[in-house]
Amino acid sequence: MNAKYLVAAAAVFVSSSALADVQAGSSYAGGQYAWATYDESGTSIDVEPAAIVARFGHFVVDNFALEGRVGTGIADDTVSVSGIDVEGEIDHLIGAYGVGYLPLGDSPVSLYGLVGFTQGRLLFLPRDMGLRQAKVTPVFLTA
Numbered sequence: 108m109n110a111k112y113l114v115a116a117a118a119v120f121v122s123s124s125a126l127a128d129v130q131a132g133s134s135y136a137g138g139q140y141a142w143a144t145y146d147e148s149g150t151s152i153d154v155e156p157a158a159i160v161a162r163f164g165h166f167v168v169d170n171f172a173l174e175g176r177v178g179t180g181i182a183d184d185t186v187s188v189s190g191i192d193v194e195g196e197i198d199h200l201i202g203a204y205g206v207g208y209l210p211l212g213d214s215p216v217s218l219y220g221l222v223g224f225t226q227g228r229l230l231f232l233p234r235d236m237g238l239r240q241a242k243v244t245p246v247f248l249t250a
Contacts, residue, residue, distance in 0.1 A: 129172075129208045129217060134165045141178065143197055145229055150188070154195030156229070157182035164206060174221065176202040185234065192234040200227030 142157040160178035167173055180197030187193070204223030211217055 129166060129170050129210055131166050131168050134163070135172070136164075137162045142182075143200075143227070143229060145195060152186055152188060152193075152195075154184040154186050154231075156180055156184050156196045158197045158200060160200070170208045170210070172206045172208070174204045174206050174223070176200070176204070176225070178227075194230075194232045194234055196230050196232065198228035198230050200225055202226070 139160045139162065140157065141160050142155050144153075144155050146153045158178040158180050160176050162174060162176050164172040164174035178197070178200045180199075183194045183196035185192050185194050202223055202225035204221045206219055206221040209218045
């Protein structure tokens with residue numbers, strides 16, 4: 108992985124949701140570094156590409172927000188399949204969630220849980236062969 112992407116992600120995508128007012132009508136934005144794991148049973152295909160994800164949320168009632176996420180791949184992973192190096196990379200991802208917050212007293216910190224879905228596109232590309240081959244599959248990430 109290229110270190111400059113990680114530094115940029117840490118500097119730019121600092122989540123404000125941990126410090127957000129959890130009252131109805133307030134909004135927040137943030138980001139995260141994430142990775143997907145794709146493991147095809149019965150084969151040696153096991154890749155873990157990385158992505159950077161932007162998060163946007165709005166509290167519709169006290170302590171409950173609707174959140175959307177969009178992301179794109181920033182680091183791929185390579186696996187050897189029948190002697191051919193194949194790169195797995197995240198093309199894009201998009202998700203929608205319901206997020207419940209439990210404030211910890213007067214502290215700006217709170218516990219949260221979320222439920223929702225993420226849809227994305229994971230590409231498998233043979234390296235150094237001039238061929239492009241894609242497989243579309245759901246990508247499930249945890250926050």
